Amino acid sequence: MNLLNLLALPQSGAETFWFPSQASTGASRVDDLFYFIFYVSLFAFIAIVVATIIFSLKYSRSRVGMEPEDSPHHSTKIEIVWSVIPALFMVAMFWYGFKDFVDSKNPPVDAYQIEAVSQKWSWTFNYPNGAITTGGNPAIDEGEGLVIPVNKPVVVRLESTDVLHSFFVPAFRAKMDAVPGRYTYVWFEANEIGEFPLYCAEYCGSKHSRMLATVKVVSQEDFDTWAADAIDDSDLSPEERGKKLFAVKGCIACHSTAGVAGIGPALDGLYGKQETLVDGTKVAVDDNYIRESLLDPQAKVVEGYANVPMTSFAGQLDDDEISAIIAYLKSLN
Amino acid sequence: MSTTANDHGHDPNRPKHLAHHFETLGQQFDSGKLGIWVFLLTEVLFFSALFVAYTMYRSNYPEVFQYASQFLDTKMGAINTVVLLLSSFTFAWAVRNAMLGEKRKLMLNLLVTLVCAGGFMGIKYVEYSHKFHDGTLWGGNASTIFKADPAEIPAEIKEVSEAWNNPEGKFSVAVRDLDPAFRQKVGVFFGVYFCLTGLHGIHVMLGMILIIWLMMRTKRGDFGPTNFNAIDFGALYWHLVDLIWIFLFPLLYLIT
Amino acid sequence: MSDHTHDSGEEHIGHVLPLSLLVKVFGGLVLLTALTVFTGTMNLHGWDLPVAMVIATSKASLVCLFFMHLKYDKPFNGMIFLLSVLFVGLFLAFVGYDAGQYQDDIKAYTIEHIGGE
């Protein structure tokens, strides 16, 4: 980052001192507005600092002595001048900001719709054709992230299954909170092919800083082939399918498959083991136990996890899917 | 008044209940009065959040509030309103007694006020315990009959909830016929109800402590025509508590 | 300050209200309570809330003006009280309006995830 770029004018595409590249149609408008406020502020700032420095030097006590010469103590005229002029600039800022905001809130009617479900600490993206991708914790999950076509307006409907999260793509200058219990929306039209970071910008607990994902912008053709591929599960083995479900359904938010206890117990090497429950009894982990753990988690609670209930997946997983998950868990032994 | 500040203490004309940093009794009284009014302002804002919650949920879910309000006992609410009004009246009278130096009557009026306050809390207690018994509680409480999933209602509550489902038509809709989203919001109504009345109840109890303290001071002979500030200010607080109830009553009990 | 007096010994402070007035105010309050209970049982076709609030506000004014001495007090104290009501009003209006605007997003979600309505 070269300091001389501080004043560089907005450019499309390339990164500037202030901003990452402008990868959406809205970005340049945000940047232009930013630079407008920036130059007004810079001017005001320089004016007040220069005035302060000049007065300080010119009227320093060592120079002018103890008693200053007479000068006016107030002037209504000048008070009005220096209230009205900044106020006018502020009106301009508000007005352009307002217009940009309205645009950024009203997607074109033909926009492509994607549903994004956020949970601690990952995203699940549901496409209209049934394709599902995930993106989240880079340490354990290599989810594909959000894949979108270039030059097409995209509306993302946000929801959250637990706490507040926020969908933030700096390259698009787009941000919106995902609020549990309701839907919120964000839209943008990417105009540059490439990969851009997607951050969670609302604090959501321990791994808030790990709730990272990528937005992959691809050409329309690539997108169409990708989307068609993505719903094709037929070539997956039950284990692979289970693994995918494990990520997509958000199990990874609580369960590690690498032996580390998280919010829930680690699940590798579980199958066939004797598990101790809170009441001290032991059960063998078999297909039925796992099925029950998914459909009615509170029926048999594992020792040490009495206070953190697992969410029930009844109604969210069908029999095939459960079998796939069981196959996957088995494969972890 | 003498010219130096430090011999205030020796000034024979200086009333003994005039604090060292005030010049006159009038100034002291005015200051206290302003202080208590500013305090009442903070109290109003303290309650504001709950009134805002109330407005917000009621304006968006009027049918929920109308339904849920049926579970409140209007008769008890009305009696409590009158009890509280009576206590306000006796406290206002007590201020008059203090100003006129009628110590015995002052004591008596304070006592009646205290008894009314106790009565109010007693009725409140009866109301609350009914609700706890029936499980007509806020959303997250395990025993509420408004749990989103009727299957989750515990056995001991089932019986009561069957009663609420009475076919005689006391309630516009039986609990079990409500859809889950509606049930959930009924829970919110009770959340708001308990918070509002609970916070108000806490204020009543603080007021009772205040009254007891005032009675003790009355007994000691603290109050007279030039020194009744504590009674006056205590009364102002008490009236505010009454004021809030004046709004709570129709807002919670009288939704049609 | 204008009310700075120096004969601190025997000055008169406060305003004594006649007992008859207090009784009348109390009577008025009880009557208004009865009225509001009565109107509460009727169906006023959407006017229930305004009517109840008008009655409650009249009761509140009685308490403020007489029991709380505002009628005889320095007007500034009353202004403070009105100020608090004003701010609560602002608060209420802003939040109430806002919540109304985004209810649809909540209802859409509720229908899909919890069911009902």
Add this chain to the structure above:
Amino acid sequence: MAPSTNSLDRTHYLNATKGFRSWFMTIDHKRLGLMYLWSVVGCFILGGFFAMKIRWTLTPGVTDFMAQSVEQMNAYNNAFTVHGAVMIFLVIIPSIPAALGNFVLPIMLGVKDVAFPKLNRLSYHLWLIGALLFVATLFIGNLDTGWTFYPPYSTGHTDPSVITAVLGAFVLGFSSIFTGLNFIVTIHKMRPPGMTWFKMPLFLWAIYATAIIQVLATPVIGISLLLLLVEKTMNIGIFTPALGGDPVFFQHLFWFYSHPAVYVMILPGMGVMSELFATFARKPIFGYKSIAMSSIAIAILSFIVWGHHMFVSGQSETMSVIFSALTFSVAVPSAIKVFNWIATLYKGSIAFTTPMLYGLSIIWLFGIGGLTGMFHATLGTSVHLHDTYFVVAHFHFVMVGSALFGFIGGIFYWWPKMYGRMAEGALSKWGCLLSFVGFNMTFLPLFPAGSQGMPRRYAGYTEAAGFDSYNMSATIGSMVLALGLCIALYSLLRSFKHGEKAPANPWGGVTLEWQCESPPPEHNFDIDPPTVDNPYDMTLVEWRGQEEGFLPKNPRSDDKCIADIQQA
């Protein structure tokens, strides 16, 4: 009779009585002021410790992002939460009003104490309880909600430390309310004869405006936190979406207080600025009435802009637009103040004392802090900048660079009055300079870091994200800043032994506190009540040399006492 040279041996408020009880149970506003002062400084160091922990974690190369464990992340989350909460609730909100305000306000009014001295003591004791509850949270659990306590995270997903923290903030709220209440009544009812509203020092106007916010806004945070508490412990369901509640509603409640609260922080700082600029330019403040009225305007307007913290929270668009427009209205009175201060310098006789250096720094720092507020207030840009380091930089410029520097400047300004010693010299000036430089090094680079997209409350970042250089500068800068602050503190402490004895009026101020001796007698004024004049008519005092400081040009004689004139 005018107090002349100071003699620390005579009886004054510091040595009038002795022992722990005589301080702890005192109702003397001056002692309470000092106790607040040192308690606040202590908490500042605690908060500063966590700040350094934040900065250390974020230094490039110190933590390996990919290998960071959950415990490390939790520790970071705890660090910024405690840092933010301590700095806001325990440091900056009580700093000027409770510490300096308590000390100076009654003396500026020429009275013996605030209207309700016992309530004042209660405020302090409540503050202590609140502080203890906060300290307790450090041991009870890993408080990690952010200072904003947003549900449903704070209610559903964290450990019980939230309970003590919220209780602490609740109690501190009452401390703040009672202080504000006390000041309002004192200013209304106890101004000395002759001091009309428009003869009141501007610091008092600022404190008065602050007090309005304190009494109107603080109760709302009180109830919001209380509701959060019952929500957490009893699952009431007002905020929790799973029970039909609305989490955005909590944000409304929170910011209804917390936005006005930022002016609780800055307004007193602005009051200090006005005093500093008038005194050290030895000139009546320019535009007295505009400055006074703009304080009140800020106080009132600050209540209708809170939604600018919620532009992406799910608040409705219409409301966002309204809040954005209203937000700018607060900026105008702030601008008026800045311009008037600068105009005060014009044709003045400017002395570069330590307090004035802080004052001049604030022009720079508040300029940047305030102007970057414009980027947030503007809807178009705010969406991108929200919850990035741009916000972090903005609020440190206004809170640290302006409010806190104002606090420190105020300490140096009134220090001679508090302890009868001068803390003036090369050392204290170096402290200011280093703080200024360090501060800019720390927080200037965080602006581009934010606009480049670095989200706040992140325990780390990948190297590929490209935030390394900003964070490097910030870490080094924070060390320089810490060093500067330590020097400032040291120069204050040093003066107890080595400082020159201060005359009653070392700087040439004409507000009433400079008419009483340094340190003041137990009841502030031996003559009663003091003469009131235009508080900024600098010609009333003249310089008499190092020993005597400034003295009234026409010392009044006792027989001209106002009280006697009135009686006549």
